[in-house]
Amino acid sequence: MDHTARKLPVLLLFLVTALVLVYGVLYPNLAVVTTSFQRSGQWTLANYRDVLAQRVVLEAILTSIGLSVFTVALCAFVGVPLAFLFERYDFPGRRLFGALAALPLVLPPLVGTVAFIFLCGESGILARTVQHLLGLETSPWTLRGWPALLLFHTYTMYPFFYVLTGAGLRRVDASLAEAARSLGASRVAVARRVLLPQLTPALIAAALLTFMTSMASFSAPLLFGGNVRVLTLEIFTARQRGDMTIAVTETVILATISLAALVFFQRYEGTRKFVAAALKGATRRREPIKSGGVRVMATLSAIVFSVILVLPVATLILVSFAGDGSWTTQTIPSQYTLGNFRRLFSEPQSYEVFLNSLLMSAIAAVGALAWSFCVVTLLMRRVRSRVLGPGVRRILSLLILIPWALPGTVVAVSIAEAYGQPGSLLGSFVLVGTFWILPVIYFLRFMPLVVRALQASMEQLDPSLDEAARSLGARVWQRFARVTLPLVWPGAVAGTLLAFVIALGEYVASVLVFVPANRPISIAIASELRDFNLGAAAAYGVVLIGIIAISMIVAGKLERWRA
Amino acid sequence: MRPRYFLAVLFFLLTSVFFSCRSGSVNSRRLLIYTPHGQDLLRDFVARYKQKYPGAEVQFLDMGSREVLERVRVERNRPQADLWWGAAHTTFQTAADENLLEEFRPSWADKVPEGSYDKQSRWYGTYETPQVIAYNSDAVSAADAPRDWDDVLDPKWRDKVLIRNPNPSDTMRAIFGAMVWRFQKDTGSTDQGYEWLRKLDANVHEYTADGTLLMQKLGRREGLITLWDMPDVRLFKEQKNLPVAYNLPSSGTPVITDGIAIVKGSANQEEAKRFYEFVTTPESLSYAAQKYYRIPVRTDLDRSTLPAWMNEPFTRMPLDWDLLRKQGSDWLRYWDTSIRGRSSKQ
Numbered sequence: 001m002d003h004t005a006r007k008l009p010v011l012l013l014f015l016v017t018a019l020v021l022v023y024g025v026l027y028p029n030l031a032v033v034t035t036s037f038q039r040s041g042q043w044t045l046a047n048y049r050d051v052l053a054q055r056v057v058l059e060a061i062l063t064s065i066g067l068s069v070f071t072v073a074l075c076a077f078v079g080v081p082l083a084f085l086f087e088r089y090d091f092p093g094r095r096l097f098g099a100l101a102a103l104p105l106v107l108p109p110l111v112g113t114v115a116f117i118f119l120c121g122e123s124g125i126l127a128r129t130v131q132h133l134l135g136l137e138t139s140p141w142t143l144r145g146w147p148a149l150l151l152f153h154t155y156t157m158y159p160f161f162y163v164l165t166g167a168g169l170r171r172v173d174a175s176l177a178e179a180a181r182s183l184g185a186s187r188v189a190v191a192r193r194v195l196l197p198q199l200t201p202a203l204i205a206a207a208l209l210t211f212m213t214s215m216a217s218f219s220a221p222l223l224f225g226g227n228v229r230v231l232t233l234e235i236f237t238a239r240q241r242g243d244m245t246i247a248v249t250e251t252v253i254l255a256t257i258s259l260a261a262l263v264f265f266q267r268y269e270g271t272r273k274f275v276a277a278a279l280k281g282a283t284r285r286r287e288p289i290k291s292g293g294v295r296v297m298a299t300l301s302a303i304v305f306s307v308i309l310v311l312p313v314a315t316l317i318l319v320s321f322a323g324d325g326s327w328t329t330q331t332i333p334s335q336y337t338l339g340n341f342r343r344l345f346s347e348p349q350s351y352e353v354f355l356n357s358l359l360m361s362a363i364a365a366v367g368a369l370a371w372s373f374c375v376v377t378l379l380m381r382r383v384r385s386r387v388l389g390p391g392v393r394r395i396l397s398l399l400i401l402i403p404w405a406l407p408g409t410v411v412a413v414s415i416a417e418a419y420g421q422p423g424s425l426l427g428s429f430v431l432v433g434t435f436w437i438l439p440v441i442y443f444l445r446f447m448p449l450v451v452r453a454l455q456a457s458m459e460q461l462d463p464s465l466d467e468a469a470r471s472l473g474a475r476v477w478q479r480f481a482r483v484t485l486p487l488v489w490p491g492a493v494a495g496t497l498l499a500f501v502i503a504l505g506e507y508v509a510s511v512l513v514f515v516p517a518n519r520p521i522s523i524a525i526a527s528e529l530r531d532f533n534l535g536a537a538a539a540y541g542v543v544l545i546g547i548i549a550i551s552m553i554v555a556g557k558l559e560r561w562r563a
Numbered sequence: 564m565r566p567r568y569f570l571a572v573l574f575f576l577l578t579s580v581f582f583s584c585r586s587g588s589v590n591s592r593r594l595l596i597y598t599p600h601g602q603d604l605l606r607d608f609v610a611r612y613k614q615k616y617p618g619a620e621v622q623f624l625d626m627g628s629r630e631v632l633e634r635v636r637v638e639r640n641r642p643q644a645d646l647w648w649g650a651a652h653t654t655f656q657t658a659a660d661e662n663l664l665e666e667f668r669p670s671w672a673d674k675v676p677e678g679s680y681d682k683q684s685r686w687y688g689t690y691e692t693p694q695v696i697a698y699n700s701d702a703v704s705a706a707d708a709p710r711d712w713d714d715v716l717d718p719k720w721r722d723k724v725l726i727r728n729p730n731p732s733d734t735m736r737a738i739f740g741a742m743v744w745r746f747q748k749d750t751g752s753t754d755q756g757y758e759w760l761r762k763l764d765a766n767v768h769e770y771t772a773d774g775t776l777l778m779q780k781l782g783r784r785e786g787l788i789t790l791w792d793m794p795d796v797r798l799f800k801e802q803k804n805l806p807v808a809y810n811l812p813s814s815g816t817p818v819i820t821d822g823i824a825i826v827k828g829s830a831n832q833e834e835a836k837r838f839y840e841f842v843t844t845p846e847s848l849s850y851a852a853q854k855y856y857r858i859p860v861r862t863d864l865d866r867s868t869l870p871a872w873m874n875e876p877f878t879r880m881p882l883d884w885d886l887l888r889k890q891g892s893d894w895l896r897y898w899d900t901s902i903r904g905r906s907s908k909q
Contacts, residue, residue, distance in 0.1 A: 008723040054900070055900070056899070056900045117776075121785075122780075122785045123780070123783035123784065123785050139785070139877045142785075144769065144770070222772045223776070224771045226769070226904070227903065227904030236730075236731075237730045237899060239633070240629060240730045241730065241892045241895065241896060242657070242892060243892075306571070324803050324804055326804070326807070327783075328701070328782050328783050328784070328806060329701075329783065330785060413633075413637060416637045416638070417637065420637065420638065420639075420640050421640035430641060432641050432643070433637055433638065433641060433643040506648075509624055511630055512633060512634060512637065513631065513634075513637075513706055514624065515624070515643065516593075516595065516623075516624065516739050519624070523625075523626075526626075527601070527602050527625045527626075528602075528775075529604060529773075529775050530599075530601065530625070530627070530773075530775060531601045531602060532775050532778060532799065532803050534775075534779070
């Protein structure tokens with residue numbers, strides 16, 4: 001094949017990738033980094049000295065890391081056994097749970113925390129029930145501090161482990177385990193030497209996502225952190241006080257910790273790959289559980305978990321029908337009304353809000369999908385080249401994850417600062433005040449999810465398939481459309497869906513840059529909350545969850561469409 | 564070949580979306596207002612404005628007043644909003660100092676009291692909000708409720724006091740600042756003020772993230788006492804049916820002035836000025852007073868058009884707002900690092 005013809009597509013891919021990274025990640029964040037190293041125009045480390053000399057900041061850094069480590073451990077503790085139970089065995093109730101498992105992941109944070117407060121809070125349904133049952137004077141617990149944070153984090157982030165371990169288990173080559181068993185290895189030895197290495201990439205990816213999400217977690221510490229000081233809250237407080245330099249310096253510290261974790265985890269991720277083996281072997285079939293007692297236990301646990309998963313959403317639905325002020329010391333609201341929904345559907349503004357969010361999230365998600373194909377194709381190229389060595393690839397994957405590692409506020413402010421006025425570098429390219437600023441920010445914040453999902457699917461791909469197609473004379477486009485795309489399609493759709501759904505409920509970045517033309521759902525919910533229209537806020541949340549459910553069904557159909 | 568069609572359709576969709584959205588969003592000649600006053604009040608006033616001036620196009624974005632400040636800062640090179648309606652005067656003064664506000668002298672400029680406007684006319688006061696001690700009226704009788712600031716420190720309220728996180732709240736910043744300042748003005752030292760906050764911390768059950776949660780938790784008896792602003796407590800009692808009531812502190816209370824300002828360099832200044840004047844006419848002010856519990860700042864109004872409770876006398880706490888604004892941040896930072904959650908609760 002002609003040499004230049006092979007180089008051109010790669011060059012194009014590189015250009016697209018680089019453009020987005022330079023303009024979307026490097027340029028806006030460069031200002032953040034330089035500010036943290038400057039004081040009155042001079043280059044200095046003084047900001048870091050000042051920040052790190054404060055006891056509270058050190059405390060916040062350690063608390064953030066500790067909280068994230070505990071969150072990872074707890075999520076693994078919940079998610080991995082569940083994945084084993086529901087991927088390996090068949091019993092009544094398994095499908096129901098499978099359908100619900102990812103629910104916490106797509107529950108918008110603003111809605112999720114509110115539902116959580118109504119359900120588990122000090123005066124929530126659970127606490128009031130226990131209080132009334134036991135005849136207590138005061139509430140049996142408070143929803144504050146470490147236990148509350150860990151509970152909420154585990155609830156919202158365990159799906160990373162559940163979903164990724166489940167996917168990993170489906171890829172595990174059962175014949176390897178059988179071979180080991182027939183050679184006399186014990187069950188424990190098989191688990192440790194055969195199963196664990198194959199699952200490692202999935203576990204590492206899950207741990208990394210959980211760690212970073214927990215580090216950047218803001219709503220939960222703000223609402224029920226009590227006196228627990230985490231770094232995101234310190235940044236928020238510094239901004240509120242007007243200490244912008246300190247806020248920026250703390251942000252850089254936060255991002256550095258997250259990225260250090262990434263580097264740390266990547267060392268393990270790369271060393272153990274079982275790509276080829278996994279493709280050639282057979283996957284293990286689900287074993288039906290026959291033994292009566294175990295079957296009952298498994299079914300029971302499926303039911304219990306399903307109930308736990310659904311409770312916050314059920315609470316939200318309940319609140320959406322509650323009348324104002326009808327719920328003070330009672331266990332559940334005493335009056336019900338359709339008024340909240342009537343109000344929502346009678347106002348043209350609410351339709352607009354839903355349309356805006358749907359449109360912007362779709363643009364961001366589809367853009368992220370298209371761009372991810374460029375990035376991943378580039379990252380996965382097996383041809384050794386001078387320009388694209390392993391070092392460059394590692395830097396690329398690092399840059400891609402930066403927006404995910406940063407708190408949403410920081411992403412919004414840095415983009416707004418960088419694209420707030422016509423500049424020499426950018427010409428008249430201004431985003432502030434336009435419809436486009438939100439899709440761009442959604443794209444930047446959530447494209448790491450799509451890239452990761454696609455990368456995982458691509459890694460599974462047997463490179464010999466592509467080589468075979470090439471040797472048969474297929475062109476680049478043909479190989480992509482006929483070989484690669486069908487095989488990675490399910491993973492790509494899953495990642496895009498996740499980005500789409502999370503973008504639908506985005507709040508912290510949106511509030512700083514939205515305009516009348518793109519007012520999203522989350523802002524409408526926040527407005528209702530500020531006006532103490534809790535029922536109306538819940539009604540918005542219920543409709544939003546309905547939309548998310550519909551998109552997941554559509555995505556399920558899309559996934560099968562290519563297969 | 565199906566994927567190629569798929570991509571072509573996708574491309575077409577994206578470009579059409581791009582062009583359809585581009586028109587209208589940029590450089591529109593509509594009046595844009597940033598405001599924390601809430602959707603109900605804004606929709607109402609926009610509708611009344613359009614009735615008077617048919618053809619006027621008005622849009623508003625509702626968010627917290629600190630978020631407005633942050634946005635106006637970010638957008639300083641390309642201002643989006645024309646009018647900023649609603650925030651404590653301390654926030655407006657900060658914005659004025661950062662050169663974010665335009666000078667404008669409304670027709671009623673000489674009808675507001677001293678201290679309720681910027682000397683350089685960059686903002687003027689519209690409403691005033693006295694701070695009060697609020698309590699759950701189902702759980703606490705009017706006779707038992709604290710009557711003055713120091714009563715809140717009584718050990719009988721241990722673990723019963725709810726306080727809104729003061730960092731993002733102008734109301735709470737003012738109250739905390741006033742508590743430090745009232746000792747500092749005599750002794751020159753912040754020690755006694757900090758001691759007061761430390762004792763308060765010992766009684767605090769929870770620092771809530773926002774005002775809505777504060778009122779919700781008070782209504783649901785997670786705590787029984789709080790410090791908050793008078794119009795809000797009244798609104799929650801009468802319009803949201805929450806069992807809450809308040810006492811005006813007998814030794815005097817800080818009164819925050821809520822203001823209005825035109826954003827520097829904005830596109831529709833004439834329209835902004837017209838709206839500015841419209842919402843501050845005596846009719847508009849007494850309408851807002853009747854329907855939305857906003858106490859007007861203007862001194863030339865017929866007080867009989869206002870709800871009776873607005874005419875009840877109370878003691879004002881004289882405050883040095885400039886000092887509070889400049890040093891308040893340091894005090895708050897000290898509170899945040901050395902007082903909050905650190906007092907012994909034995």
